[in-house]
Amino acid sequence: MKFQQFLTKHTNQITLITGILIALGFLSKYALNYTLGYQISLAVASIIAVVPIAVRAWSALINKVFSIELLVSIAVIGAFIIGEFNESAVVTFLFLFGSYLESKTLQKTRNAIKGLTDLSPTTATLVTDAGTEEVDVDDVDEGDVVLVKTGNQVPVDGTVVEGNGYINEASITGESRQINKNLDDQVYSGTIVENGYLKIKATQVGDDTTFAKIIELVEEAQDTKSKAEKFIDRFAQYYTPAVLVLAALVFVFSRDFRLAITVLVLGCPGALVIGAPVSNVAGIGNGAKRGILIKGGEVVDTFAKVDTLVFDKTGTLTEGNTAVSSFKAYTNNQDQLLNLAATVEGVSDHPLGKAIIDYAGSHAKASTDLNLDNTETVKGQGICAEVNHSQVVIGNQKMLTAHDISLTADQAHDLNEMQQAGKSTVIMAIDGVVQMIFGISDTVRPNVKESLAALKAQGIKRLVMLTGDNELTADAVARELNIDEVHANLLPEEKVDYVKQLKAEGNTVAFIGDGINDSPSIANADIGIAMGSGTDVAIDTSDVVLMQSSFPALVHAHGLAKKTVLNTRENIIIAIATVAFLLIGLIFGYIYMASGMFVHEASILVVIFNAMRLINFRTKFDKTRQEPVHQTATTTA
Incomplete structure (x- = not known):
């Protein structure tokens, strides 16, 4: 074992010695006309060079593998038997020199991994009651607070609890641009604070950080x-x-x-x-x-064969940064209704709900006399709850239908007008009567239209959008982006059914989603692609992760x-x-x-x-x- 390790460590030196001996042999024959010196030099070169090759061959044979080294070893033995020392010397030298060049060129292809590994943070500045302390990054626990100053690396995944700074997230997204980070913003291990300072509360440490998972993922992928x-x-x-x-x-x-x-x-x-x-x-x-x-x-093989790309809309084709752009109230107590809607939506983390909460916060006086009880979230439809003994239903048209709530002619007209403008709509009813309709807009991601055209030029035959949003909104986005096929008002399980149907028709399907709500569809597609900056679900469930979330x-x-x-x-x-x-x-x-x-x-x-x-x-x-x-x-x- 030690002998094999010695040979592996000194293979390059053995190759060099073999080359020098071959050169001396040919010099002896053709410059000095010394045939014996020629034979001795080449014979010694052959013996020295064949040893590491034969050891590798034997090691492979023990594991019942017939390797290339076995062929070379037998060939060298045969050349010795017939006295062709020049053949055996040249063959072994070329084999070893080829292995040397092979390892050098392969090393270049792994530079991306080495670059990532070199960026792994090794120390952290831990904030303690007595001040700060420099510790090994492995000694930081979840819940600890670390200080990161200008020019230093973020050693953990966590949230900003104090300070302000600009971070370079190239190690995570591959995109070298500075992103401003403030209170409660998420930051990732391995990123660099270019300007400012941050105190960060650790949520993921060590091998659980996004950066560590990326390194592990790419290393596993290459194997x-x-x-x-x-x-x-x-x-x-x-x-x-x-x-x-x-x-x-x-x-x-x-x-x-x-x-x-x-x-x-x-x-x-x-x-x-x-x-x-x-x-x-x-x-x-x-x-x-x-x-x-x-x-x-x-994954590379399958992805190359993909002919059908299926997209989620919100957060994938669009930014997911939604805002209320139109609003209709059908009673006079508008402030009370907005506060009511914000209170109910407070139990949800859906982007549309967040847009309503933000809108209410800036357009209505705060209210503290609302008591929320018996909330129920219906996936893909909305929320129903009891507020101050009134039954509140807020969501899409499916939610209203499920509760036997209907729109008046004027309300239906307002709803249709918003939807035709490409807006997502949220309807709120109290005790079975519609009181408000929100029109919520989301912007299409930059470069999506050009990217989809480029994908078609690369051989993608079919672009399909699956969304839980209404048909009019979905159609408006699809027209803007030249998407071939649209299916709207879908629940997550219905998206999965469409993915399975496309596969059953003989298509090779890739599903692109945000990696969280769409994880069932990502898992069921031939290729699952997650748009998002390294969420755990994105990395775990998808085949391809686009850290930049860009088309x-x-x-x-x-x-x-x-x-x-x-x-x-x-x-x-x-x-x-x-x-x-x-x-x-x-x-x-x-x-x-x-x-x-x-x-x-x-x-x-x-x-x-x-x-x-x-x-x-x-x-x-x-x-x-x-x-x-x-x-x-x-x-x-």
């Missing part, structure tokens, strides 16, 4: 294999023994030991084995650098998936073409062991460099927007 990789793994298990059998048959029928050994060398499927993993690692790394978390190679990021993620799958196919074609070229060359006599090994190692580097093109991949849409990739800073606390 999760695609279908192509799984196929190649199975293929390699049968391919290596097949090459051994083929080499044995060649020797039996030709009695040419050198030819049989050459078959072993040329049969190494190195480029085939490395081609798919390196493409996925590079593609997932590209996404991580942009705040796009893709959970593994299999250009969605366009990039889809384009990246398609490009990664294409890149994997290119690498497989290169690998198969190389093997075919080598075997044909062997038959016609223009390929020999050393030259074949050179071509083999060159093909490995070709597929790696081809995959590395994904590191800086940008879609056509990215290029038209001229937005640079935001590299993550490396400031430490």
Whole structure:
């Protein structure tokens, strides 16, 4: 075990020594005409170089794996038997040098992960009764308060309890812009306070923070294999023994030991084995650098095949920052009614309810004589409650219908007018009589229309919106964004039914939602995509997380998936073409062991460099927007 660790640690030095010995051998033969020196140098080079290769082969055999190293080891032994020290030396050197270049180029594809890991905060300034104390970040508990000054990292997930500052959230969202944080705002571990100071009460610490989960997620994703990789793994298990059998048959029928050994060398499927993993690692790394978390190679494969995108409306296509933009009251006690509506909506965290509370706070005098009892929230419809012995119902038209409440002609006209203007509507009735109608507007996210057009240009055939909002509002948004199909007034379970129906029709479906209310639909789609800055549910239930909550990021993620799958196919074609070229060359006599090994190692580097093109991949849409990739800073606390 220690010997194997020693070899692994010093493989690069062994490669260098082997190269020097080969150079000395050729110098002895061609410059000094010293054949014995040539033979000795190359024989020693072969022995030194084959040791780490043979140890790896034996380790694989113990685990019942027929590795490429086994083929090379047998080939070197054969070359020794026939006295071709030059062949064995060159083959082993090229194999080790190829492994060195492979590790160096693969390391570049993992820079996004290293950048994230380097950003992990290590210390925190803990606020105590006696003042402040510098502690290890692992010593901070939930509920503790930490102080973060300008230039330092936020060490925990938490809420601001004092101070004001501008935070760079590039490590979370991939977008390097400063966001103002005030009292009660949420902040995330790993982000940097660019200006100001914050006291933060910890809600998530250590491995439970959003930042820690992102690092873990991306690392796991790069180790999760695609279908192509799984196929190649199975293929390699049968391919290596097949090459051994083929080499044995060649020797039996030709009695040419050198030819049989050459078959072993040329049969190494190195480029085939490395081609798919390196493409996925590079593609997932590209996404991580942009705040796009893709959970593994299999997700990449499926996402590339998606032909139907299904969207939630509020908080996904729209900002979710709703406000009351029109209001109708059908009695004179408007202040009392607004306070009543705000009191009932206070039990809900729905965006429409928050808009009503905000509106009441700025348009009505506060009231303290309202007693709220027996509240019941009906998912996808609204709330009913008892306030000061009156029965209050507030919600959408489904809620009114369920309680046998009808609108007058004037009220129906007002409601229709608001809905035709694309507004969400909330109706409040007291003791069975409609008293108020709120028209609530939400703004469409920036760049949505252009992004949806770009997604269609990338191969998406069908855009579908599923919403709990009314039909008129949904249709207004759909017309603005050129969405193909709209289904409104849906409960969460009805959205799931539509997703299942689309899949049953043979579509490959991706559902994009906010990661909380839409988690059942996200879980049931072929690909679930969460829009949101790292909520636990978003990270846990979805296949892709867009930390920026932006549609250009969605366009990039889809384009990246398609490009990664294409890149994997290119690498497989290169690998198969190389093997075919080598075997044909062997038959016609223009390929020999050393030259074949050179071509083999060159093909490995070709597929790696081809995959590395994904590191800086940008879609056509990215290029038209001229937005640079935001590299993550490396400031430490």
